[in-house]
Amino acid sequence: MTELEAGRAQALAPVRGGAALQRYRDVLIALVAFAVLASLPLFTGSKALLDFVIRCSAYGLFATSLNLLVGYTGLTSFGHGMFFGLGAYGFGLIMQKLGVPIPVAVVATLAITAVIAAIIGAICVRLKEIYFAFVTLAFQMLIHSTILSWASFTGGDQGLRGGIPRPAFLGINLANHIHLYIASCALLVLGLLAMRQIAQSPFGYTLRMIRDNAARASFLGIDVWRAKLTVFVLAALFASMGGMVMALFVSGAYPEFAYWTISGEAIFINMLGGVSTFLGPMVGTVLLLLLNDTVTRFTEYHGIVLGVVILFFALGLRKGLLDFVAEWFSQRRDAGEGR
Amino acid sequence: MTRTRTPGISRRSALALMGAGAMTFAAPWAARAQAKTIKIGMPTILSGRVAQLGTSSRNAVMLEVEKVNAAGGLAGRQIEMVVRDSKGQPQEAARVARELVNTDGCELLLDGEASSGSFAVHEVARDLGVLCIHTCSEASSLTADPKQHIPNAFRCVRQGIHDSIVGGSYAAAISKAKGLKKWATCSPDYAYGRDTTGEFTLYLKRFAPDVEIISESWPKLFQPDYTEVVTKILQAKPQALYSCLWGGDLTSCIDQANIYAMFGQMEVFAVNMADYTALTVVKNLPKGIHSGNRYIKTFPTTPENAAWGDAYKAKYNEYPTNWSWQNATAVMFLAEAAKKANSADGKKLAEVLKGLTIKCPFGADGTVTMRGDDHTLVGYAIGWGTTIPQEPYVPEVKAGDWKTIFELEAEWKKSKGYT
Numbered sequence: 001m002t003e004l005e006a007g008r009a010q011a012l013a014p015v016r017g018g019a020a021l022q023r024y025r026d027v028l029i030a031l032v033a034f035a036v037l038a039s040l041p042l043f044t045g046s047k048a049l050l051d052f053v054i055r056c057s058a059y060g061l062f063a064t065s066l067n068l069l070v071g072y073t074g075l076t077s078f079g080h081g082m083f084f085g086l087g088a089y090g091f092g093l094i095m096q097k098l099g100v101p102i103p104v105a106v107v108a109t110l111a112i113t114a115v116i117a118a119i120i121g122a123i124c125v126r127l128k129e130i131y132f133a134f135v136t137l138a139f140q141m142l143i144h145s146t147i148l149s150w151a152s153f154t155g156g157d158q159g160l161r162g163g164i165p166r167p168a169f170l171g172i173n174l175a176n177h178i179h180l181y182i183a184s185c186a187l188l189v190l191g192l193l194a195m196r197q198i199a200q201s202p203f204g205y206t207l208r209m210i211r212d213n214a215a216r217a218s219f220l221g222i223d224v225w226r227a228k229l230t231v232f233v234l235a236a237l238f239a240s241m242g243g244m245v246m247a248l249f250v251s252g253a254y255p256e257f258a259y260w261t262i263s264g265e266a267i268f269i270n271m272l273g274g275v276s277t278f279l280g281p282m283v284g285t286v287l288l289l290l291l292n293d294t295v296t297r298f299t300e301y302h303g304i305v306l307g308v309v310i311l312f313f314a315l316g317l318r319k320g321l322l323d324f325v326a327e328w329f330s331q332r333r334d335a336g337e338g339r
Numbered sequence: 340m341t342r343t344r345t346p347g348i349s350r351r352s353a354l355a356l357m358g359a360g361a362m363t364f365a366a367p368w369a370a371r372a373q374a375k376t377i378k379i380g381m382p383t384i385l386s387g388r389v390a391q392l393g394t395s396s397r398n399a400v401m402l403e404v405e406k407v408n409a410a411g412g413l414a415g416r417q418i419e420m421v422v423r424d425s426k427g428q429p430q431e432a433a434r435v436a437r438e439l440v441n442t443d444g445c446e447l448l449l450d451g452e453a454s455s456g457s458f459a460v461h462e463v464a465r466d467l468g469v470l471c472i473h474t475c476s477e478a479s480s481l482t483a484d485p486k487q488h489i490p491n492a493f494r495c496v497r498q499g500i501h502d503s504i505v506g507g508s509y510a511a512a513i514s515k516a517k518g519l520k521k522w523a524t525c526s527p528d529y530a531y532g533r534d535t536t537g538e539f540t541l542y543l544k545r546f547a548p549d550v551e552i553i554s555e556s557w558p559k560l561f562q563p564d565y566t567e568v569v570t571k572i573l574q575a576k577p578q579a580l581y582s583c584l585w586g587g588d589l590t591s592c593i594d595q596a597n598i599y600a601m602f603g604q605m606e607v608f609a610v611n612m613a614d615y616t617a618l619t620v621v622k623n624l625p626k627g628i629h630s631g632n633r634y635i636k637t638f639p640t641t642p643e644n645a646a647w648g649d650a651y652k653a654k655y656n657e658y659p660t661n662w663s664w665q666n667a668t669a670v671m672f673l674a675e676a677a678k679k680a681n682s683a684d685g686k687k688l689a690e691v692l693k694g695l696t697i698k699c700p701f702g703a704d705g706t707v708t709m710r711g712d713d714h715t716l717v718g719y720a721i722g723w724g725t726t727i728p729q730e731p732y733v734p735e736v737k738a739g740d741w742k743t744i745f746e747l748e749a750e751w752k753k754s755k756g757y758t
Contacts, residue, residue, distance in 0.1 A: 046441075046442070047437070047441040047442075048437070048438055048441050048442040051434065051437055051438070051441070055434065148529055148530070151530050151533075156529065156530035157454055157455060157529045157530045157531070158454055158455050158458055158478055158480070158530055159429060159455040159458055159459075161458045161461075161480065161484070161486070161487060162484070162486040162487060163462050163465060246430060249430075249433070250429065250430050250433040250459050250462060251462040251465075251466065252429070252458060252459055252462055254429040254430070254455040254458075254459065255455065256428050256429055256430065256455065257430070293434075293438070296423060296424055296426075296431075296435070297423065300385035300386050300390070300424040301386075302386070302424070302426075303386060
C-alpha cells in the first residue's frame with residue numbers, strides 16, 4: 001500500500017464504520033417495528049385495525065418502491081401500478097392454476113415481474129421526464145387492456161374469481177387472519193429494510209447522482225442506462241410484492257389493480273408523505289388510507305375532501321408531510337446552534 | 340423570560356385523544372351490545388359514473404326497510420342500514436364489506452356492487468361466513484359457476500343469460516316476420532358486452548338459423564364519440580342492429596345516431612333501453628326501438644308494480660332503476676325469510692331463503708323465487724317491447740317464457756361445464 005492509499009484508507013475507516021452502524025441501526029429499527037406490529041393483536045381485537053395494517057403493507061411497499069424511482073432517481077413513472085397488478089395477477093393465477101406452495105408462487109411471480117420489468121424498462125429508461133412518464137403509462141394501459149381482453153385466462157373485467165387458494169406452509173396458514181396479518185407485516189418490514197439498504201448503498205448514491213446530474217454521472221464512468229434499468233426492475237419487484245399482499249387480502253385480483261388510477265394513488269401518496277425522506281411514502285400511505293377510511297364513513301363526496309387535502313399539501317406546505325417535518329426540525333436545530 | 344417547558348400537546352388534549360382512541364376501539368363492542376336493532380351493511384357505488392344506480396339502490400332499500408320496520412322489523416328487530424361508498428373499486432368494496440361486519444357490527448350484507456366488486460364482496464362473505472345477498476351484479480357466473488357457490492351467499496338480480504334467451508327468441512320472431520336476415524351488433528368492448536352479445540346472437544341464430552351477422556362494432560366503455568361506429572353500421576347496411584350499450588353510452592350513441600337518421604333505416608334491438616335512466620335522458624327517443632325491460636312501472640302490468648314505481652317517484656322525485664327493484668326485492672326476501680325462521684340470524688335466514696317463493700310486485704306471476712340449487716333469483720318479470728317517445732315509453736311488453744328460459748339455461752350451464 002502506498003502512503004497515499006494508506007492515508008485514504010484511514011480517512012475512509014470512520015465513514016465505513018458509520019455506514020455499518022447505520023445498517024445495524026436500520027436492522028434494529030426494523031426488528032423493533034416488526035415486534036411492535038406483530039404484538040398488536042395481543043392488545044386489540046379490532047380486525048379493522050389489522051385489516052388497515054395489511055392494506056398499509058400492500059400500499060406502503062408499492063408507494064415506497066415508486067419513491068426509489070421518483071425520489072431517488074428522478075424517474076417519474078405514471079405506470080408503476082402495472083407491477084402492482086402483475087404481482088396480484090401473477091400470484092393469483094399461479095395459485096389457482098398450478099396449486100404450488102405459496103413461497104414457490106411468490107418467487108415465480110417475482111421472477112415473472114423481473115423479466116417483464118426488464119423488457120419494459122429497457123425501452124422506457126432511455127427516455128427522459130415527460131416521455132418516460134407517458135411511455136410507462138402506455139405500457140400500463142397495454143397490460144390493463146391485456147387483462148381485460150384475455151378473459152379466458154384472467155377473468156376479464158370480473159377479475160380472478162373463486163378465491164385464491166392459501167394452503168398452509170411451514171406452519172403458516174394465510175387463510176387465518178392473524179397469520180396473514182403477521183406475514184404482511186413481515187413482508188412490509190423486510191421490503192422496507194431491503195429498499196433502505198438499496199437507498200443507502202453506493203448504488204443508492206449513484207441513483208441520486210443520476211437524478212441530480214445524469215450527464216455528470218455519465219462522464220464519471222457510470223453506465224446511467226444500466227443503473228436506471230436496475231432500479232426500475234428492483235422497484236417493480238417491491239411493487240409486485242405489494243400486489244401479492246393485496247391479492248391475499250381480497251383473495252382475488254381485479255383489473256383495477258393494474259389501472260392507471262392505482263399509479264395515481266401511489267403518486268398522491270408520495271406527494272402526501274414526501275419524497276426526500278425514506279419513510280415519506282409510508283407516512284403518506286398511512287395518511288391516505290386513514291383519510292380514505294374516515295372520510296368515506298361520513299360522506300360520498302370524499303373526492304372534494306381529498307382534493308382540498310391535495311391543495312393544502314401542494315399550495316400550503318409545498319411538500320410532503322415528512323419532508324415538512326424534517327425541514328422544520330433541521331431549522332430548529334440550526335436556530336438552536338445559532339447558525 | 341425563558342420558557343421552561345417546550346410547547347407540546349396539553350394534558351386536556353392528551354386525555355381527549357385517549358378518549359377518542361378508546362371509543363374507536365370500543366365501537367364494535369358497543370355496536371354489538373345494542374342487539375335490539377339489526378344492522379345491515381351495504382357497500383355500493385355512490386360516486387363516479389354509475390353513482391346514480393348506487394343511489395337508486397340505496398333509495399329502494401330505504402323505502403322497503405321503512406315498511407319492514409313499521410311492521411315490526413326483522414323478527415322483532417328494527418333494521419338499521421349502514422350504506423357506504425365503494426367507488427366501484429373491488430379492493431375498496433372488500434375493505435368496506437369487512438369494515439361493515441368487523442367494525443360496525445353489521446350482521447347481514449346487501450352487496451350493491453357491480454361486476455368485479457361483487458366477486459370481491461363474495462370472497463369477504465366466504466371468509467367471514469356472513470349472510471350476503473348480491474343485489475346488482477348480473478354476471479351469470481357469480482351463481483352459475485359451482486366454484487363460486489357458498490352456503491351464505493345469494494343473488495337477487497336478473498341474469499345476463501336469462502336476458503339473452505328471452506331477447507334471442509323475441510328478436511328471432513320479429514326477424515322471421517319481417518325478413519331481417521342481415522344483422523349488425525354494437526356493444527361495449529369488455530366482458531359484459533362481448534358475453535351478452537355472444538349469448539344473444541347464439542339464441543337469435545338458434546331460433547332463426549338464417550340470420551347472418553355482417554358487422555360488429557366494439558366501442559370502448561365510456562367512449563364519448565360514436566361517429567365512427569354509426570358510419571360503420573350505416574355502410575354495412577344491415578336490416579337490424581343489436582346493442583347492449585347501457586347508461587350514458589347508450590344515450591350518447593342514440594343522440595349521435597339520430598343525426599344520421601339511423602333508426603329509420605333498420606330495426607334496433609337495445610336490451611338496456613327500457614330503463615328510466617336511459618329513456619328520460621335521450622333527447623329525441625326514436626319510436627320503435629326494441630328493448631328488454633330493465634325497470635318499467637308498466638311491466639308487469641299489475642297495480643302493485645305501478646304503485647311501487649309511483650311510491651318511489653313520490654319519495655325521491657325520480658323513477659326507479661333496474662338496480663332499485665332488485666334491491667327492494669332483496670329486502671322483501673329478508674323480511675319473509677325472517678318471518679318464516681322467526682329469527683334474524685344469518686344462518687337460519689340462509690336455510691329458509693333456499694327455494695323461498697315470495698309475493699313480489701316484480702314477479703312474472705306476482706311471485707319470485709330464490710332457486711335452491713344455485714341461490715339465484717328466478718321468476719321475475721322479463722320481456723321485450725318497443726319504445727314510444729313519451730310516457731309510458733314502452734306501452735306493451737311481450738313477456739318471456741320461464742319454461743323456455745329454464746330449459747335453455749340448463750343447456751347453457753352444461754355447455755359451460757357448470758353442471
